Amino acid sequence: MRDAVIAGGGPVGLFLATELALGGCSVLILERDEEVTSQWKALPLGMRGLSAGSAEVLYRRGLLQAVIDASGADTAKVGAAPDAVEAPGPRDVSHFAGMGLDAADIDVSALPYRLPSPAMEGLMTSLEAVSSVMTQRATALGVDILRGAPVTAVTHDGESVTVTAGGQEYQARYLVGCDGGRSSVRDLADFDFAGTEPLFTGYVAKVTFADPGQLSLGFNLTPNGMYLRTPFEGHLGMMDFDGGSFDRSKPLTREHLQEVLRRITGTDVTLNDVHLASSFTDRAMQVTTYRKGRVLLAGDAAHIHSPLGGQGLNLGIGDAVNLGWKLAATVQGIAPEGLLDTYTSERHAVGAAVLDWSRAQVATMKPGPNAPALRQLVHELLSTPDGATFAYRRTTGLFNRYDLGSAHPLVGSTAPDFRFEDGARLGELLCQGQGVLLNFRADHALQRAATNWEDRIRYAAGPARNDLGFSAVLVRPDGVVAWASGEALDLDTFEQAAARWFGSPQN
Incomplete structure (x- = not known):
């Protein structure tokens, strides 16, 4: 029996798999698609933007440079x-x-x-680039990936989950659905999915224009909607405020796309060919909980919204880095009580805020x-x-910022990339997926206290180039500050924070 089965081998599922593998878990990914690559994952249709926060997550696992290289990104903009x-x-x-x-x-x-930090900026990438890097990392960590295996049945009890995919049954201690906006796991496990209905049908296509000079590059708001042209030849996006009525209701013909494009742009632009096209909407939905017993959801399986602002992939990466270490600790039997439940309490609010941000943009563009x-x-x-x-x-x-019960504004926030005088950085110390205690004053009492969690918390001491006025900082494996101390060091609050997030001390 596996420790975890992940349904969905996209960037979110792959990243989660690597997080679980770092935590010592055996992991199987079940991916519905048989092929590794497709035109929908490659540029231009697979183009995605990684936010600075996602770039920071990748940097903290030693993956940022590989993604930059695979993306062909301008490294002058990073760091x-x-x-x-x-x-x-x-x-x-x-x-x-x-x-x-x-x-x-x-x-x-x-x-x-x-x-x-080396991750000061976001970057443009593609699903293909991120997936290729994450696939290599997952394979190197011993994750098994089975393609052409869509999930068709899920049964779970208090001890395990049985997943049927490709006609075979697989048993695991936990199942995580990372299988996209039309998640089979979400439906089969009967998660409540609530939200708002769409205002528009969106289109993304790769076309050949007879007269591309009629259309401006970039986002173009018009009295009838919006169209987007990127520098990639033939890359077209549109938003038609029809209440979402066309999406997946009829075939996407050249004639239909041309009619919509002409109406939105107010031009007589002509499409010679449509090579690939798809539709979507701004339907904004979210599950009411990210966990039901031994079944959890992450990424688009847990929340869907319009692609405006490029928040979808970034939100999913945030889910994965939050969930991975918590689920791994639970599997290994070292998690404090209630740790896995904090995945919903922390990430649901972030997802809800992104959905509202998406809704506000759509309302402004209508x-x-x-x-x-x-x-x-x-x-x-x-x-x-x-x-x-x-x-x-x-x-x-x-x-x-997650509410971790402290009024200090740094606690619950992503940690700054503290750099010691010897050159070591926090981001590098987080690469193995452990917690990190930074002791800038090299306080011996704090060092002794930290040994009680030395199998779960990496310890680093010494002066920092800029400690921002802190004497010590405890960072969770996901890079979130769990505890911070000014000049007056309080060992009791450190031990409370360490026990809350890393379980009982070993001594």
């Missing part, structure tokens, strides 16, 4: 000056409802507890007589330092 002791302002920012944000408008002073006034108002607000900084905080993935 910070090696000798810097303070984080620079962002160079790249996202957009809201097709309206670009200006990095110069970001108020850096309103972004606390930041330090230079055509109508009042739409230009609303868009102008939002544009003016986003052009202010407060507005731009607020939007940046909401989209970058670096400023989520």
